[in-house]
Amino acid sequence: MKTSIRVAGYLLYTALLIFGLWLLFYYDAVLLEHRKMTFEYWPYLWYNTLYPILIGIFLALPSFVRTFRSYGPWKFDWILFVTVGIPTLLGTLSVCILFSPVGPYFSVFSFFVTVQNLQMVCGIAFGYFLLYCFQKSP
Template structure:
């Protein structure tokens, strides 16, 4: 229930930021929130399982293979979406696929949720 409320409030705030972006044409705050919020959602989705694992008496480990194989590529996709809206992004636009800067934030949202989930899923106890 709490995760649903957080998603609802975050989506409402993201909508307000998008309206502000449409008025002032300052995209950076909207883009940053649109990138960080899905990471938080991915973390929240994995958090209950991590709490259960914390209660077990085992040694902490980190699954580097999962993090490097899934987490880093999703972080790369997410950072490309943010990078093109920064002042240095004009140099990277030829390197970024068009689908990432066409105004469709689906790829950015999926990459953020995957990265947040994998970040906590890589931590094992």
């Protein structure tokens, strides 16, 4: 009985993940059309920055729920957040930083624009590690 509930939970999670990805990519296409018609690129840039983070958070949700159900006091893994989380956050925000008024001063972020899909990979990693850094002590 417990195994069937677990399987049903993972099937529901997978269905919600697929529907959420479809919704996010559909809204991405809508914002891209809006950008092409109005030449307003900031909403599209911010959305392109934030939706990979949402994907990463959703991917980390099963392990976070498992951690949430365990006993013990909460702790935050600062070492993991500083060494992995902050660099991936900067990689995610790189396009927004580059096209902002301070962009010419941070030309090191141009690397993230030239490598295809690196911003998305950094966003997914940041979203995942954002939840993964919350742990419970035994």
